Amino acid sequence: MLQLDATATAARLSFEALIPALRRAFAEEGCEVPLRHTHRIADPAGAGGSVLLMPAWKPGGLFGLKTVMIFPGNGARGLPGLHSLYTLFDASTGVPLAQLDGNTITSRRTAAAAALAASFLAREDAARLLVLGCGRVARLLPEAMRCVRPITRVQVWNHRPEGALALAREWREQGIDVQAVTDLDAAVHEADIVSCATLASAPLVRGAQLREGTHLDLIGSFTPQMRECDAACFARSRVFVDTEEALAKSGDVLGAVAEGAFEAARLQGTLAQLVRGERAGRREAGEITLFKAVGNALEDLAAAELVAAAMLGR
Numbered sequence: 001m002l003q004l005d006a007t008a009t010a011a012r013l014s015f016e017a018l019i020p021a022l023r024r025a026f027a028e029e030g031c032e033v034p035l036r037h038t039h040r041i042a043d044p045a046g047a048g049g050s051v052l053l054m055p056a057w058k059p060g061g062l063f064g065l066k067t068v069m070i071f072p073g074n075g076a077r078g079l080p081g082l083h084s085l086y087t088l089f090d091a092s093t094g095v096p097l098a099q100l101d102g103n104t105i106t107s108r109r110t111a112a113a114a115a116l117a118a119s120f121l122a123r124e125d126a127a128r129l130l131v132l133g134c135g136r137v138a139r140l141l142p143e144a145m146r147c148v149r150p151i152t153r154v155q156v157w158n159h160r161p162e163g164a165l166a167l168a169r170e171w172r173e174q175g176i177d178v179q180a181v182t183d184l185d186a187a188v189h190e191a192d193i194v195s196c197a198t199l200a201s202a203p204l205v206r207g208a209q210l211r212e213g214t215h216l217d218l219i220g221s222f223t224p225q226m227r228e229c230d231a232a233c234f235a236r237s238r239v240f241v242d243t244e245e246a247l248a249k250s251g252d253v254l255g256a257v258a259e260g261a262f263e264a265a266r267l268q269g270t271l272a273q274l275v276r277g278e279r280a281g282r283r284e285a286g287e288i289t290l291f292k293a294v295g296n297a298l299e300d301l302a303a304a305e306l307v308a309a310a311m312l313g314r
Contacts, residue, residue: 025298053067066105068082098307103136112299122192196217221250222249237290
């Protein structure tokens with residue numbers, strides 16, 4: 001069985017290839033994507049953790065399973081709180097084919113999905129990108145967004161300012177015009193695209209600060225307890241999601257519903273409906289659009305198929 005570490009996995013997942021691959025995956029029919037499984041793992045000697053199982057397959061094609069281990073107490077042990085593996089099988093025979101780095105699959109497909117959504121929802125002349133966060137996904141966003149929009153200026157904010165400063169230095173070395181910022185409200189008001197890739201539990205972006213024509217991208221939070229924006233963002237926006245699971249699992253959505261700022265009937269569409277032309281993306285230059293993602297195993301499989309095509313000839 002082929003085994004690829006993070007570097008080898010990333011080398012086969014350029015955004016120039018991955019974004020179109022996701023577009024094809026959402027446009028096609030026939031992929032089986034069950035709801036993710038979540039299980040609690042108790043540990044009498046510690047805080048314990050959780051496991052997420054995310055399967056997807058194409059009958060007669062490939063079967064992929066992402067296993068995500070989340071142990072919040074690992075920080076005290078000097079270990080990352082999240083570990084992930086992606087295993088690829090032949091869907092006709094069950095034969096294991098490859099084991100890929102799950103963190104790389106997740107981070108790159110998440111950034112690619114955000115860019116795919118922005119290709120429908122952000123203004124065509126969107127040039128100013130604001131990134132919230134400094135984690136694996138946040139680091140990839142300028143590269144991904146530049147594949148679909150003419151990004152010329154990037155700002156980065158983080159709850160720890162030193163993290164934003166360090167990431168800004170890293171991006172400058174890549175030739176990106178970037179500035180670390182501490183005044184989040186002002187940065188939100190100036191941006192054409194606001195992309196949140198955090199694990200915040202309290203709103204960071206305020207709807208009152210969004211300018212007309214802004215695209216708001218919420219791709220960090222993925223549980224009912226997490227929120228990256230306030231309810232006013234939903235009240236002012238045309239709202240899209242990666243999958244309808246977001247209506248039940250996103251703290252951003254649930255919070256806006258609880259505060260009377262949003263209801264499911266106001267949902268404008270899913271990423272699949274945008275790709276298939278079943279729902280309209282941006283209609284006017286001045287409207288505010290919002291994309292909320294909680295992750296989809298279809299995206300993982302599409303990324304793994306790219307790797308398989310390069311390494312296994314499938």
